[in-house]
Amino acid sequence: MATYTFFTNPRSRGLIASWALHEVGADFAVVPVGWGDKPAALLAANPLGKVPTLVHHAAEGDRVVSEAAAICTYLAEQHPEAGLLPTPAESGHYHRWLFFAAGPLEQALMARMLGWELPAEREGTAGFGSFDRTVAALDAHLSANAYACGDRFTMADVYLTSQFDWGLNLKLLPRHDAFLAYAERCHARSAYQAALAADRELYRSTRVEA
Ligand SMILES: N[C@@H](CCC(=O)N[C@@H](CS)C(=O)NCC(=O)O)C(=O)O
Structure with missing residues (x-):
């Protein structure tokens, strides 16, 4: 049996977990x-029935990890030899x-994407503040740093x-130079290319409805 069972669907958030799986080998x-x-x-592993869902067949029993971000961090921790965990100095940026x-x-x-308008007076309540503030925060960071953790x-x-x-493909995000350059740098990873091909x-091969 393989170490991990990976539930996915093509053209979905499953690609995120697939990239992470390829990165750690x-x-x-x-x-x-x-x-x-x-x-x-x-459904037994994840009652939401969402992909990606990962089952890690560990020596002491199965462990289920759902949520694409959690799967990424879990895999980085399980495979420290891949070198994708932050150093203590990078840890703030990483998290x-x-x-x-x-x-x-x-x-x-x-x-x-869904056309939900946030009334200006509720910006203080919504965690993202506003779309423009979210984009500006990212732009500032990626204009000054090649990657999330710096270099x-x-x-x-x-x-x-x-x-x-997701944001660029659906034309939700503005095509800022810093965003395009960042995406291009990360897409050059062989693990990304392998995950995309898979x-x-x-x-x-499945023609599973996306
Ligand atoms: N919060 C989850 C969202 C996962 C999710 O919504 N996946 C979609 C595909 S992109 C899905 O499984 N949809 C099928 C369904 O809900 O039945 C994550 O980040 O992994």
């Missing part, structure tokens, strides 16, 4: 998930931008880039 088996016919093993991407950035993009790629970049891809092949 994990031994994993893919279970394609059809939206209308979810495997019982997925800050990972949580920023999974919280405020995702909320801001989702609100924009070195870490697992935080797998997740942050993936949110960028996602396309999965789409071709």
Whole structure:
């Protein structure tokens, strides 16, 4: 049995976890998930039935990890030899931008995509403040830093880039130079290219409805 069972669907957030799995060189088996016919093993592992969901077949028993950001950080910790964990000096940036991407950035993009208007007087309540403030914070950081943690790629970049891809592909995010250059740098990773090729092949071979 492979070390990990990976429930995914092509052209979904599953690509984020696939990239992370490729970055750490994990031994994993893919279970394609059809939206209308979810495997019982997925629903047993994750009652939400969401992908990506990962089951780690550890020596002492199975461990389930869902949430793309959690899967990224879990894999970086399980495979420290991949060098994608932060040093103590990078740890602030690492956690800050990972949580920023999974919280405020995702909320801001989702609100924009679904046309949810946040009344100006509720900006103090909403965690992302406003779409423009979220974008400005990212722009400031990525105009001054090549990666989330400064000058070195870490697992935080797998997740942050993936949110960028969603925002840029759907034309939700402005095409700022810093965003495009960041995405291009991260997309040059061989693990990203391998995950993308695997996602396309999965789409071709399963035709699972995306
Ligand atoms: N918060 C989850 C969201 C996962 C999610 O919404 N995945 C979508 C695909 S991109 C899904 O599984 N949709 C199928 C469904 O909800 O039935 C994460 O970040 O991993």
